[in-house]
Amino acid sequence: MMKVLLCITLLLVAAPAYAMHISEGILPLPWAVGWFALAVPFVALGIRQLNSLAREDLSIKPLVGLMAAVVFIISCMPVPVPTAGTCSHPCGTGMAAILLGPWISSLIAAVALLLQALFLSHGGLSTWGANIFSMGVIGSLAGYLTFKGLRAMGAPLALAAFFAGLQADWATYLATSVELASGIRGSEPFLPLLEKILIAFVPTQLPLGILEGAMTAGMVVLLYRKRPDILVRMRVIEPGEVKAHG
């Protein structure tokens, strides 16, 4: 029954994509190429790591495929934010980075962003590299490092996952602001423009980041309860933690 209701809900809430990705043509070509060049090594690292993991255990591929679907859906799911009167979406890269690491998460984001740019007018092909760098690379790294740092300090799983989701979301918007400010500023000073863009993002992204944190914590806790073996296999938790809590 839960599954049927979830499917109906997802169908009902389907709407045109209201994105935060940088649209086609917004960035000047040199900046677009520059961000693409910066993103490529991280995506290449993701491909290499995925191939290396798949040589040891081929069942990693369905998991990566599933996470790619999750990131694709989450990152084009418009959420109305009543405090701002606008819509935006979570990123999902925090969750992907916790499970699969930041490099494979960057690869997943690249695939999701390519499909969105090609078929959903969500982002753009010329700004693909900039969007990969902000959502894929910076979002994944922020989420992964926050999660690992908090876990090393002894934080509970749910708390670490919450802050990982939160940081992944906020870091993505910070990176998007930097990309936008540097690309469109012309002769205008960089820092004041960056400040203006960041302030414009705050009413939407502040609550949305908290939502993404809660969503990430919920997904990690659900996995811990239902399939702790996946978390152990992906080295998110130690085997002893399952026994201690099971």
Next chain:
Amino acid sequence: MARIIGIGHRVQSAGSIRRSLAVAVFVSLVTFSLVPLTFCQSASGAETWPGVDESVVEKFASERGREAHSPLINTDQGDLLLFVFLMAGAVGGFAAGYCWRMLLEGKATGPARGQKKRK
């Protein structure tokens, strides 16, 4: 709660609680998603709830002379997007089905030519 109503009713009680929770989540999600949009569209008629790509990214860019271009493949024409999703689902479903055993049972390749298939 199970202690109060007795062990014999435990399974049924947990099931009904889950169903109630599912209905509550469903109603909340639909309400949260649809009601604000419906109210705002009927109130002004103008576009409401714009995405931050329009309200922030494109606004700042257009103020500085950078306009967004139309997408390379514009699927916002009639039922084209539906067709694209149908094709993606068909291709994805075929690929997943074709590679199902290889992916889920860890078989790198299928049986070699000339070899009999396992029964």
